[in-house]
Amino acid sequence: MANHDQIVVATKNAGKLREFQKLFAPKQIAVSSLKDYPQVGEIAENGLTFEENATLKAKAVAQLTNLPVLADDSGLEVDALNGRPGIFSARYAGDHDDAANNAKLLSELAGVPMEKRTATFHTTLVLMKPEGEKLVVDGELKGQILLVPRGENGFGYDPLFWVAAKQKSLAEMTPEEKNAISHRGRASQKLLTEFDEWW
Ligand SMILES: O=P(O)(O)OP(=O)(O)OP(=O)(O)OC[C@H]1O[C@@H](n2cnc3c(O)ncnc32)[C@H](O)[C@@H]1O
Numbered sequence: 013m014a015n016h017d018q019i020v021v022a023t024k025n026a027g028k029l030r031e032f033q034k035l036f037a038p039k040q041i042a043v044s045s046l047k048d049y050p051q052v053g054e055i056a057e058n059g060l061t062f063e064e065n066a067t068l069k070a071k072a073v074a075q076l077t078n079l080p081v082l083a084d085d086s087g088l089e090v091d092a093l094n095g096r097p098g099i100f101s102a103r104y105a106g107d108h109d110d111a112a113n114n115a116k117l118l119s120e121l122a123g124v125p126m127e128k129r130t131a132t133f134h135t136t137l138v139l140m141k142p143e144g145e146k147l148v149v150d151g152e153l154k155g156q157i158l159l160v161p162r163g164e165n166g167f168g169y170d171p172l173f174w175v176a177a178k179q180k181s182l183a184e185m186t187p188e189e190k191n192a193i194s195h196r197g198r199a200s201q202k203l204l205t206e207f208d209e210w211w
Pocket residue numbers: 022023024025028057084085086087088101102103108110113166167168169170182194196
């Protein structure tokens with residue numbers, strides 16, 4: 013990144029933040045987060061798309077910090093559930109309760125065989141200048157929803173997300189393995205490729 017070495021990641025999700033810190037570390041971009049800006053309160057995610065929600069988060073934080081801001085809105089789209097929970101992935105069962113969300117997913121998919129449990133993880137990233145100009149990139153990862161959770165790493169729905177090509181759930185991968193193939197990892201690679209020219 014040419015003349016900018018600092019971005020604020022507009023997230024309260026510790027798992028996302030860990031991933032971004034790893035993704036940006038080799039680029040020598042210092043990543044701060046909302047932990048460093050306690051004055052940023054709740055941001056309503058009432059958009060109708062991942063991009064709208066990411067933009068709401070980016071805008072709120074860019075205005076308060078006057079720094080370039082990266083916001084992530086992501087979610088899990090399950091084919092057998094007609095794309096749900098999608099943009100509602102964080103509030104699917106409870107308010108940001110990963111265990112309750114995973115339990116609800118398993119119960120909604122009860123009786124659905126493995127070959128019909130296909131799903132896509134989606135991330136939309138919005139990078140915003142303090143003046144409001146934005147760069148938008150997406151990333152996706154295809155997989156299947158497991159019958160029982162596997163693995164201890166990652167966060168959110170990772171223990172239920174099976175990646176056949178790796179014969180592992182996302183929660184069985186190291187952070188490096190997940191970042192190399194994940195929705196967020198792919199979107200971040202695109203962002204880093206486009207950033208210099210955009211800025
Ligand atoms: O809005 P912020 O503060 O960034 O954090 P959040 O947890 O509310 O994040 P989202 O609004 O984007 O909701 C995404 C939901 O999908 C889950 N999720 C997102 N990325 C994931 C990943 O890589 N692995 C597993 N679950 C993920 C996450 O746990 C949330 O429940």
